[in-house]
Amino acid sequence: MSATSKPPGDGRIAVLASRVGADEKRLFDALERRGVPFDHVDTRGQWFLAGQRDLPWSLVLNREIGQARATYAARCLTSAGVEVLNSADATEVCGDKWRTTLALRAAAVPTPRTALGLTPQAALDALESLGYPAIVKPLVGSWGRLVVRLPDRAAAEGVFEYVAALPGPQSHLTYVQELIDKPGRDIRAIVVGGQVLGAVHRTGESWRTNVALGARARPCEATPEITKLSLDAAAAVGTDIAGVDLIEDRDGRLLVLEVNHRVEFSGFQSAFGDRVDVADRIVEHLRERAQR
Secondary structure, three states: OOOOOOOOOOOEEEEEOOOOOHHHHHHHHHHHHOOOOEEEEOHHHOOOOOOOOOOOEEEEEEOOOOHHHHHHHHHHHHHOOOEEEOOHHHHHHHOOHHHHHHHHHHOOOOOOOEEEEOOHHHHHHHHHHHOOOEEEEOOOOOOOOOOEEEOOHHHHHHHHHHHHOOOOHHHHOEEEEEOOOOOOEEEEEEEEOOEEEEEEEEEOOOOOOOHHHOOEEEEEOOOHHHHHHHHHHHHHHOOOEEEEEEEEOOOOOEEEEEEEOOOOOHHHHHHHHHHOOHHHHHHHHHHHHHOO
């Protein structure tokens, strides 16, 4: 779908997604069950005219998997007077791990000690302060990809030598973080409209416990502490709909790792079954926002 001149304000909702996975199909089904008129907009064919104000949607759910397209689409829609969930600002912050860390710190949300080296060599020096073991993560990325454990300086030197050879100055910005000695699991909580729908423990054979890497999700009690941290983290980055990743250290202290603006919830949904319908709760939140 390209730029359009349909009459604005007809109450339709758009779902931006170039990749339609299980979660998007659940969302489409929930919209249809509730009789909500919607358009699936494949961002690969979408374009916007500068200054355009006559888009046909009153609200847009941004499920675009590509960070650059998700951000620019949200900016274009916002400039056209269309409300986007999550907002362009939230999408930008959540899509950048360093900006997420800064937002969490500014809101006094506990998070692992983290540093940003403006060059790989600077990051190596930063690790002397953070200590080993540590991890290095790409500023933009998901599913645990390209996250590398650094047991000592020798390992860091080898990884950073490769990073320094990558093209482009942005690829040389190096995000390093202390490695938390977690009890073989982490926690994913889902927040929609200021409410925590629930939480799961994610466990796996790898130290990276991402469901995308084969980790298993099991229901976890959403304790008052998990609930508060999840809500505080979602608010810190400005998200209405979020997946908040938390980690426990060996003393049981909870820390927030990151906040996902395009939350994937298949693992969560499988763990909870019929007890929670994430797609339905998201659609209900969209309806409430559209009626404001």
